[in-house]
Amino acid sequence: MLEGLRRLGGVVPEQVLPPLVDERWHYRRKARLGVKNVPAKGRVLVGFREKHNSYIADIRRCEVLDKRVGYQLEALSELVGTLDVRAKLPQFEVAVADNAVAMVVRHLEPLTVEDQHKLIAFADEHDIQIYVQPKGPDTITALRTSVESLYYEHPDYDIRINIGPLDFYQVNAGINQKMVKRALVHLDLDSSHKVLDLFCGLGNFTLPIARHVAEVVGVEGDEPMVKRARQTALANGIENTRYYVCNLMGELENEPWMKESWDRVLLDPPRSGALEAIKALGPMKIPKIVYVSCHPGTLARDADVLVNEFGYRLTHAGVMDMFPHTAHVESFAVFEAG
The missing domain is CATH 3.40.50.150 (Vaccinia Virus protein VP39)
Incomplete structure (x- = not known):
């Protein structure tokens, strides 16, 4: 500088x-995780895209992401591998707030009822709010009918700022x-x-x-x-x-x-x-x-x-x-x- x-x-x-x-580890609250079914590897890759190309890095966990997400990449991989829509699910958007973790599932084909049940079960097991996004940002909806609003706080100033799962805020x-x-x-x-x-x-x-x-x-x-x-x-x-x-x-x-x-x-x-x-x-x-x-x-x-x-x-x-x-x-x- x-x-x-x-x-x-x-x-x-x-x-x-x-x-x-x-903190140098587990600090990141926002991320876009690419998803790719790779038959040659026998698994679905979930993670960050490699620099200068569209390949997704083959990682099992991420030490800079909040643990509630970074330590669940393998579980996410296994979940996507069971979904009917796995070939048409290009990414997850992750948003970690002070009060909850949210994940937006971008899907290019409609989710089957069975897929929705699997996503809800994953959300319940890992205490994550699941949102689905079939098209543009205005189509994002929570998979459950009611979820707690996301927020972060400035405790020194008694401030609470409500955020959405795709909002920009500091990571x-x-x-x-x-x-x-x-x-x-x-x-x-x-x-x-x-x-x-x-x-x-x-x-x-x-x-x-x-x-x-x-x-x-x-x-x-x-x-x-x-x-x-x-x-x-x-x-x-x-x-x-x-x-x-x-x-x-x-x-x-x-x-x-x-x-x-x-x-x-x-x-x-x-x-x-x-x-x-x-x-x-x-x-x-x-x-x-x-x-x-x-x-x-x-x-x-x-x-x-x-x-x-x-x-x-x-x-x-x-x-x-x-x-x-x-x-x-x-x-x-x-x-x-x-």
Whole structure:
């Protein structure tokens, strides 16, 4: 990250933060598991696809997945091998919440009644919620008529965020809690502040911030997600948030929230970064901007614009080991208006 900031962005942080680390095993809460019946091996393969091809790695268990899933790959393989639809079942989507484990079965042909009974029996044995998906995401339904809603919590802020089995949320619960706490520390909030949270999602940062400030405005490109973010705020007794739907990769100058003044901004963009938002916000001389990045290259690019075009200082930067045992790194940067 530091080399990228220096070489690609022409910037050096004033202070390097210690890395955020947590449990190195059994941390992963989200996964897409490929499924392939391989007669030559005499078994159904269930696991991750190999890099640069579509083959599924022949593994019996996974040490980075939550144990309730990672230690059940062999059992899943045996289950699929007994299903009538085994040749038309390409993948499982796994979602581990604080209160339950969910698995979405993607099937290209209708499940027989016998297949449904086998899936229910597996779910009961392993305490897993089973959902089925015959077509697009809007066709997902729980195999049982009633299941407990999935959620994760920020216990330090008395926040509970309801999630669906295909929702995006951070895969590493321990790092996520530490990351949110670090963000709030470096935002240096007080009760009078108005805060703008771009790429807010379901409110992972928005809601903890809202406990400490006068108002938070969350902006996200997905309208159904924004609707749920509003509902989640109210469910947590939070009434000092507003939300807008906006394509944050497009023109932003005429957006209503761009006509307001902000004491703090938090950015948590996808891998493509937040260049359009940076160019729109830079001239506003916002006192502090906290940028959470999942791609060091786009962070360096955006830091270049903030520092070398708009005169901000890069006061702090550090990394977060969100995906132990991989080469992927998440980054954290703090900018102050010059």
